[in-house]
Amino acid sequence: MKKPFAEFIGTFTLVFFGCGAAVIAGMGSGPTAIDILGISFAFGLAIVAMAYGIGPVSGCHVNPAVSVGAYIAGRMELGDLISYVIAQVLGAVAGALVLFLILSGKAQGWNGGLGQNGWGVGYLGGYAMASAFLFEAVATFLFLVVILGVTQKGQPNELAGLAIGLTLVAIHIVGINVTGVSVNPARSLGPALVGMGTNPAALGQVWLFLLAPLVGAAVAGLAFKSGLLGTQAPSK
Template structure:
């Protein structure tokens, strides 16, 4: 239960701060507005904060794709994987709900946007489904290579949270205009479901933000399980 609570809080924080940066500060004007770099760091720093806050309890996966990669790498049980995913999705829904409450109290009104992921005409850089799928799969693969690498035996674990957070920041800098960046099915599910009334297309496109990250994570997990990417000390 401690692990589930930690994963719930961690995923809630990621969605609230990361997506919150995009829809509150990212869409503002004047001195309070931020750009892609600011949004990217909001997601990355959320990971850093939670890695040191809950990492000793649950490992701070806060992402079903991360948990899937860890499972396939042989570092967690199937039962724990199922519990983690449930907690992560509930946490993402809670984070999106909190963000919706804040935005709904804006005097100028609110469009219903919660930083939902997407692709196609009218969405940010208007990239197609192929670009979206390739980016999400490859970016998640590289994200898991970092995570599984810095958390294996012999790695300098005290710097793991920082390395993982900076990797997620870099992924966002490159990919925000492509898909808004998911690499995390829970991060996509929470805003899409809670904000379905304001952006129904996000729900229809959820399949990509579940399938592509899980495939990328699986590839990384299997490479570590096979020993190809494992350090000699493991």
């Protein structure tokens, strides 16, 4: 149970810090508010911290798309994939639930948001569904290229966590205005489920944030499995 528990903690941390930055620090004004850059770094630094905190235990996937990409690339067993995804979803739900309980204690100003992803008129930049899907698929593909590249055998990986975290920062800087950025089905599903009472529209759109990241991750996994990318033969 060590690996699934590590994945639970890691995904909890990502949602708690990343979505927490968006809905707690992001809703402030004046010197207490943060902008897109601050939220982006909250997500990225959460990954950096967990990469070194739980990386030696589970590899710090904290993302079903990462686990699926690793499985397709031949770096993970099916049993581990299943246990990782379950732990990641539970961790995301727990992180969103803790945020909900904290924000429920706010006297005024909270609209029920938990950092849910979305698209369309009324959501951030108002991008269309096709734009949202394309961004999520491409961004996840690039994210997995970095992850699978810096963690392959023969690579010096002491700074792998930093490279992965900074990539996630860059993805958020570009994409927050498009979808709020998922590239992680668990990160989207947790807040959507916990917040369905106050924001049912997010749960209705969550399918895109389950499907698009998995498509991008699968393409990246196949690229490494085939040898098109990477310098080492995949090994489990």
